[in-house]
Amino acid sequence: MTIDIQPKPVSASSVQHHVYKVFPNDLNAHYTVFGGLVMSLCDRVALVVSERHSGKVCVTASVDSFHFVAPAKDGDTLLISAAVNRTWSSSMEIGVRVDAENSFSGESKHIVSAYFTFVALGPDNKPCEIAEIEPQSEAEIRRYNGAQVRRDARLRTRENLKNMK
Ligand SMILES: CC(C)(COP(=O)(O)OP(=O)(O)OC[C@H]1O[C@@H](n2cnc3c(N)ncnc32)[C@H](O)[C@@H]1OP(=O)(O)O)[C@@H](O)C(=O)NCCC(=O)NCCS
Numbered sequence: 001m002t003i004d005i006q007p008k009p010v011s012a013s014s015v016q017h018h019v020y021k022v023f024p025n026d027l028n029a030h031y032t033v034f035g036g037l038v039m040s041l042c043d044r045v046a047l048v049v050s051e052r053h054s055g056k057v058c059v060t061a062s063v064d065s066f067h068f069v070a071p072a073k074d075g076d077t078l079l080i081s082a083a084v085n086r087t088w089s090s091s092m093e094i095g096v097r098v099d100a101e102n103s104f105s106g107e108s109k110h111i112v113s114a115y116f117t118f119v120a121l122g123p124d125n126k127p128c129e130i131a132e133i134e135p136q137s138e139a140e141i142r143r144y145n146g147a148q149v150r151r152d153a154r155l156r157t158r159e160n161l162k163n164m165k
Contacts (some may be wrong), residue, residue: 018045019080078099086133086144
């Protein structure tokens with residue numbers, strides 16, 4: 001079997017505007033969309049991006065941040081977009097953005113931004129090497145640089161916690 005680990009562009013795996021129509025059973029007690037549902041949708045879309053990029057089975061290793069910046073409501077259409085921000089040896093950061101659209105007026109608002117880390121697994125279920133990502137646009141390069149800052153902070157925090165008494 002040939003292993004394809006040539007660098008890949010962000011566009012080869014990204015998902016743009018995956019739609020999810022909100023119905024009443026998606027709401028919390030405040031009648032806005034239940035946050036856990038949005039987290040699950042984001043995790044699924046990000047998983048698809050990670051598996052497209054790596055060509056491997058991937059698992060969610062961590063979520064660095066998940067910001068709910070505005071609520072969505074019954075009848076809104078959620079538009080979920082996700083892309084690889086950066087890759088390392090076996091792991092990759094996937095950035096996810098969710099907008100809520102009123103499909104009658106066409107108005108949309110940003111509701112969520114999140115960063116997931118996925119790890120690709122080989123047939124032995126151990127982390128395995130993946131293709132690098134080649135950022136091209138200005139926004140892709142900005143996200144690529146930001147991902148390294150987030151990874152460094154995560155590793156630093158892990159190290160500090162390990163050394164705590
Ligand atoms: C994620 C997992 C595969 C890592 O396995 P591991 O044996 O600890 O792997 P390693 O320590 O060799 O690290 C492998 C890579 O994962 C990354 N990683 C491990 N834990 C991580 C974490 N908590 N957050 C971010 N990245 C992590 C490492 O940085 C490393 O990245 P690199 O290869 O790109 O440098 C393993 O912890 C696991 O299977 N976790 C459960 C995943 C799961 O079930 N997800 C669904 C959640 S419900």
